[in-house]
Amino acid sequence: MNQIDTIIADFASAVWDLPLLILLIGGGLYLLLLSKFLPFRFIGHAIEILRGKYDDPNDPGQISHFQALTTALSATVGMGNIAGVAVAISIGGPGAVFWMWVSAIIGMSTKFYTSTLAIMYRGKDSHGELQGGPMYFITEGLGKSWKPLAVMFSICGLVGALPVFNVNQLTQAVNDILLISNGIEVGLYSSLIIGFVLVAVTALVILGGLQRISKTASRLVPAMVVLYFVLVLIVLGVNIDVLPKYIILIFTDAFAAENFMGDAFLGGMLGGLILLGIRRGAFSNEAGIGTAPMAHGAARTDEPVREGLVAMLGPAIDTLIVCTLTALAILVTGVWQTTDANGVTLTASAFSEAMPGIGKYLLLLCISIFSMSSLFSYAYYGTKCMGFLFGASKKYYYNYFYIVSILLGATTSLNMMINLIDAFFALMAIPTMVATIIMAPRVTKEIKSYIKQLK
Template identity: 70%
Template sequence: MERLNSIFSVFSEFAWGLPLLILLVGGGLYLIIRSQFLPFRYLGHAIKVLRGKFDDPNDSGEISHFKALTTALSSTIGMGNISGVALAIAIGGPGAVFWMWISAVIGMSTKFFTSSLAILYRGKDSAGELQGGPMYFIVEGLGKNWKFLAIMFSFFGMLGALPVVNVNQLKQAINDIILIPNGVEVNLTTNLIIAGVLVIFTSIVVLGGLKRISNWASKMVPSMVVLYFILVLIILVVNFSEVPKYLAMIVTDAFNADYYPKDKPFLGGVLGALILHGIKRGAFSNEAGLGTAAMAHGAAKTNEPIREGLVAMLGPAIDTLIVCTLTALAILVTGVWETTNTNGVSLTAAAFQSAMPGFGQYLLMICVFVFSVSSLFSYAYYGNKCLSFLIGAKRKHYYNYLYIASIILAATTDFKAMINFIDGVFALMAIPTMTATLILAPKVIRASKIYFNKLKSEN
């Protein structure tokens, strides 16, 4: 186990070097400046599009703007917010949250461009079905000479879509919230039993394609989001006097890195390492610049690329600026980040238990379960699309077997190994996505001018 942890740690550190930070953050800043802050100037219009004001049933695509956004958010709102934020604070302290905010603001512009491109350059798979996503806008927008980038994205996207962090954190939540408090000894056998149950359930969903299960989950997720919001707000109300203090600390601690391990410098110092840590956790939370969300938004029923880009832009704002901030404050105001050695979902559970003794962690467990199960659908969709691009639509179902097998690995492996694996893979997904996006950015800006000029003339 230690060897696996070490391998994935080296892999993550190698992938998240200075070149990637320049590409992801520098590239995102370039897109903001190059577009003259265009996405942010049309937030109101984005909300109108999301509400369905411009929906046309005759447009190409499969799902509405709203469903495209909720599909993308279903893989990020949940464990990325519950365990990712906890990990950010456990390692980097309150200051890490500030760099997650910066990642989200930059990510809003990045998602505008990647998702606009996903519609602007849709392609057809081997079955003749219209598809969107980085692999298609690379080939359709840049030409076949750039196909190696599309292959790179699809290969690492296939690995990045494996539900290893979700399953690992669901297993940890079951152990820490249900089994251990009730005197059950947690070992390899209990973890394998949990993995077995999840394998059976996932097999029914992924292999059997039972629509009623996915319909049930899609109806449950919004209610779980509401429940999670209410629970976090209760924690903040109970500890309201601490909220201003920690909001200020998030900003001030962003520049001193007192809590970050001194043995992991980056860019010549510990502050650089804290910034990198916050950016990584932000990317894990909102997936901006990675390309996964572009696959969901590429299926939107629209013939206007800019509309979908504006809707996609709302994702990081909802996911990181709102949900992650609420989770971070819940962890900070209860003080559990300083009094416990737990990490990931267990740290968030400790915050809920501290504020609502006796039942808080069980309500969180319900949210974690539904979030984890719902994400199984969206991640499987992403992975199937990636394999379909690589070996053809008729053979994309083979991905389901890899997907299910990864559940056993995730349930029996340390959290650090799984998060390092996903961090590294996400980094390698970002390279082709951001490279193509930066090259094709002028096309999006040109399409934006045409779209907004047309909008003004109609009004």
């Protein structure tokens, strides 16, 4: 297992190198400038769309704008925001948060372009049903000669969509918060029991298809974000005296890299910190990876720009809001300096510090819902990739493979799982970003037409 762990870690480091950083961040900046900062100019309009002001039940698609966003958010607002932020701070210190913010701001434009393309170039699966996502906008927008890029995305998506990191961290949370603290012995047996419970609940939802997934997500996600927001405000309220100090430290440490304990990148600690922040930011909001366009591509709309505007709210909600809340909770309580805990256990320590007795249990409730909703959405992404590769009639076979992988996630190490998903996310980003950059001028033309129509 140690050898496999090392191989996966080396593989993840190899793909997350300078070329991918240039593609994600350089490409995102190019899209931001090309759109003339549209994501920030049209936030108010995006919220109006989300509230259903422009919904038309006769438009093509399967789910509403709101359901598309909550389905995408149920995947991104999950362990990346709670455990992923904790991993970033434990390795990089407060400065890592700043580079996660940079990733999110640039990611808003990337999400806008990729999700607009997902509606512009929807394709039909082998059953004749309308589908969206990078594999479809590559083949429909760039032509059949680009199909190898779409196949690459779909093959990597089969692994990238696996729930192993979410399950790993949920299992760790249940073990640390619920079992160990109550004197119950934990090990392979307890992890397998947790795994089988998750298998049962996940199977119940995902075997019902997209409609059941989107309805479940649209009920669970908003309630959990509000509860989590309230809990973190309590943590910050208890430690209000040190809050300004840590907000300043996020900015100063982002360039000093004094708390960074990872590997140097481009010859320096600052380079390593920037890469860590971008990597954890991409893991949190998935901008440029290509997962969210699969959910937004199913939205009931005939206006591509409209869906792109809804999609761009994703990175703002999950990284700029939820990740920042988690980061501040960990920083103000001081647990990042006083414990060797990592991942979700570090976040739980922060909640226990501020709300002794009850804090960690309330966090466990949030974690459970965030993780479960992520499990449902990722299953949908995996079936989309499977359907593209092998035909719509075979796509549901992926669910059985997916369900079995839950047991793998429950019984393996955090490092192995996070490196595995990191590596395949990186490989998914390559075809997504290359195709998006090539077709970006077409989206810009669509933007001009949409703005003219609005006026």
